[in-house]
Amino acid sequence: MSDFRPVVIIPSRNHGLTLGGVLEGLAPLKLPVIVVDDASDAESARELDRLAALHPEMTLLRHEVNRGKGGAFLTGLEHAVSEGYTHALQVDSDGQHDLADAPALLESARRHPGVLWSARPEYDESVPKKRLIGRYVTHVWVWIETLSFEIVDSMCGYRVYPVADTLAVIKSRPVGLFMDFDTEIMVRLYWRGLPVRFIRSRVIYPEGGRSNFRMWEDNVRISKMHARLFIESPLWWPARIRRLFRREPV
Known part of the structure; x- marks a missing residue:
């Protein structure tokens, strides 16, 4: 598609030591x-x-106050749309993602621009077991909220968003920031008919890596998010059922 204009968006909080490696891994994309x-x-x-001085392809935006991973991504998304980009490759700054899979995600988005393409994590022994349990709990809630097993992982922040569709959802209803x-925006995009597709990708937890996940605060936020989605989900079930009977892709 001649109008496929992707950009990479990286939310970053206290990951200065790992961001350089992420930028080097993204360099072959020339984005x-x-x-x-x-x-x-x-x-x-x-x-x-x-790093901004070393990498001419990098635009650095700043928050003076912590607005969260989603808030940082939203700032990047608003800048992206102002510059005319059509799709945004979201990448974490902590070095967990296998950037060798970025070309496959981008090529899939180029061929099917009206789809939310996401990595489906494949973990090695470095993953904390508590994280796996927490992810499975969220998977079950998402399957209930969407009446579907199609969203096989909603928590991986390695995906390609259609910019216009994503901003439209965020502006229509506030989402957790x-x-x-990651989970809420995927569910809400799915509810509105945007297909969600996955590509398997290796995820590692580097030794000594720094996580911004706050066990108490973020688990409370995630629980409240699932409560919101569960209460609202019946409003979207009729559209989901109609698509099933029409055999429309969802």
Whole structure:
């Protein structure tokens, strides 16, 4: 598609030490990169400034106050649409994603631009077992909320969004902006008829890696998110059932 204009968006909070490796991994794509510094500490902020000076493809945006991973991504998305980009490859800044799979995600989005393409994580022994249990609980809730098993993983922040569709959903109804963002935006896009498709991708938890997941606060946010989605989900079930009977792709 001649009008397929992708950009990379990387929310970052205190991941100055790992972002350089992420940028190097993305370099073969030759794409513009928007990094949103979500109120990092002084050391990480200095490192992001240094990386911005080294990488001409990188645009650095900043939050003075922490707005969450979803809030940082939204800032990047608004900048992307102002620059005329049609699709946004979301990548985490902590080095967990296998960037060798980025070309496959982007090519799938180029061929099928009206689809939300996401990585489906394949974990090695480095993954904390508590994380796997928590992910499975969210999977079950998402299957209930969507009346479907098609969303096989809603928590991986490695995906290609159609920019216009995503902004339309966010502007129509506020979504969670912290660790609840990835799941909620995927469910709401699915409800509105945007197909969700997956590509398997390896995910690692680097030794000594820094996580921004706050066990108490983010679990509470995720629980509240599922409560919102469960209460609202019957409003979308008729459309889902109609698509099933019409054998429409969902």
